[in-house]
Amino acid sequence: MAETGRLTRAAAGPALSPVTLLRAAIILSALAVWELLSHSGWLYRDVVPSLLSILRALIALLTSPSYYFNLGVTAAEIATALAIGGLSGVAVGILLGANRFLSKAFESYIYYLGPTPKIIFFPVMIMWFGVGPESKVALGTLSCFFPVALSVAAGMRGIDKVLIRVGESFRAGPWQMVVKIYLPAMRHPIINGIRLGLGVALIGTLLAETKLSNKGIGFLIINAYSTFDMPRMYALLIVLFVLAIGANALVGRLGGLDSIKRI
Amino acid sequence: MTAAAPAKLSNLGNFTARVVGIGALVLFLLVAEILIQTGAISRFIVPPPSEIIGSFYRIITQEHVFSRFLLTAGECLTAGVMITVFGIAGGVLMHRFKLLQQACETWVAAMASAPVVLMYPLFMVIFGRNVWTIIMMGFVAALPPVILKTIEGIAGTRKVLVNVGRSFNLSPAQQFWKILFPAALPTIFVGVRLGLIFALINIVGVEFLINYGGLGQLIEDLAERYDLGGTYAAICFVILVSVLFFMALEKAERWLRPVD
Numbered sequence: 001m002a003e004t005g006r007l008t009r010a011a012a013g014p015a016l017s018p019v020t021l022l023r024a025a026i027i028l029s030a031l032a033v034w035e036l037l038s039h040s041g042w043l044y045r046d047v048v049p050s051l052l053s054i055l056r057a058l059i060a061l062l063t064s065p066s067y068y069f070n071l072g073v074t075a076a077e078i079a080t081a082l083a084i085g086g087l088s089g090v091a092v093g094i095l096l097g098a099n100r101f102l103s104k105a106f107e108s109y110i111y112y113l114g115p116t117p118k119i120i121f122f123p124v125m126i127m128w129f130g131v132g133p134e135s136k137v138a139l140g141t142l143s144c145f146f147p148v149a150l151s152v153a154a155g156m157r158g159i160d161k162v163l164i165r166v167g168e169s170f171r172a173g174p175w176q177m178v179v180k181i182y183l184p185a186m187r188h189p190i191i192n193g194i195r196l197g198l199g200v201a202l203i204g205t206l207l208a209e210t211k212l213s214n215k216g217i218g219f220l221i222i223n224a225y226s227t228f229d230m231p232r233m234y235a236l237l238i239v240l241f242v243l244a245i246g247a248n249a250l251v252g253r254l255g256g257l258d259s260i261k262r263i
Numbered sequence: 264m265t266a267a268a269p270a271k272l273s274n275l276g277n278f279t280a281r282v283v284g285i286g287a288l289v290l291f292l293l294v295a296e297i298l299i300q301t302g303a304i305s306r307f308i309v310p311p312p313s314e315i316i317g318s319f320y321r322i323i324t325q326e327h328v329f330s331r332f333l334l335t336a337g338e339c340l341t342a343g344v345m346i347t348v349f350g351i352a353g354g355v356l357m358h359r360f361k362l363l364q365q366a367c368e369t370w371v372a373a374m375a376s377a378p379v380v381l382m383y384p385l386f387m388v389i390f391g392r393n394v395w396t397i398i399m400m401g402f403v404a405a406l407p408p409v410i411l412k413t414i415e416g417i418a419g420t421r422k423v424l425v426n427v428g429r430s431f432n433l434s435p436a437q438q439f440w441k442i443l444f445p446a447a448l449p450t451i452f453v454g455v456r457l458g459l460i461f462a463l464i465n466i467v468g469v470e471f472l473i474n475y476g477g478l479g480q481l482i483e484d485l486a487e488r489y490d491l492g493g494t495y496a497a498i499c500f501v502i503l504v505s506v507l508f509f510m511a512l513e514k515a516e517r518w519l520r521p522v523d
Contacts, residue, residue, distance in 0.1 A: 203378045
């Protein structure tokens, strides 16, 4: 009986689970409703383009060299914003986390400024850095700084005191303490902060591109809107969402966040 | 996540730290004022803080900042009601039907991390350049945390409470309204709070981007007129409103969750 059971389970393994079936059913229903809407004439023409035209636009987009150029521009802006905002966030987070006085004096500013809409600073960024990529990088940096600083400061305070005492007993200098004790012990909060920072830097940079630019993915999106090329806009949004969710998952996986229980 | 630093500082230390925090801000503004007045920083890029403070009166009286504030607040309130109704209903539905939860929870979490606000040009095509684009953008961006926190709250109801309900032979509806929902309410409110913050950020952002509506549009309008003092004052006003909104939500959450 045991053998039979094992064989039965083994045979049932590759079959589709109810969850997969339900997911497939939801996706197929959504696609069917979409296609029906696109042919129904209930909505304005082209607001819901047919799936085939979106697929064609997606292929045209992915085979176009200009898409890769604009993707490169946006990726470079986001990477620069993440580097500047992330590093300054880590530095400020370590300072605030290590020093109670500084934390009490300044952390509330960062805490309360963190969840404010950063895009409204874009006119200021244009005045300071011009209309080129620099203003987009600046907005991405501003968006990215706050979550990283807060996450690192909280992570710093959560470091096991024993580790700090070990560092002190080895007479480690401030730099050695940062490199050998603090940073390794705060790997997860830092990666989590960078993951949050990446998300908001991406939004900040792309929104700034949609507002005023002549290159980048944000520019392509607003250009598709201006020319009312809806299939292209859908294709761009699909690609963007896949890239953004993928990048978020990749940073989380690289930092081993999967192993942390979700709070 | 709270801003509170480890509470090891004495009362005097806390007071000194606060004074240093405020003092540093005042010093920063003074230094900026001197640098701009002496021409070290161009006043055509950064207006002096005194001019920004002076512009507050002007934007309040001439730019109808309070009616704009009410418009933005109304948009936030509408989006807030929508995320509360649809988010809680979605969360309850997903908790009730486990298969649906297993199939869709990952999607909702992915949507929470997706740059949904970038769909605003699409929403403009669908809803037009009007207040509904702004509200719907706030709604879509703020919905995932309410759904996720509702599921978490209901699933986290203490077993003993559920057993009390069973021992009273409560019907499924009674079990939900008398046991599960009240027990999950504090966690649901965390989701609603996060949702409202996301909604405010997105609503003001989209107002600015599409140049329509309340406070966000005011900033865009003043920036286009190159009214530097007014632009900076309007940005400060929006930041102030966001911070006060955030603080009020925090207070409400603490009131709802007295023991944590």
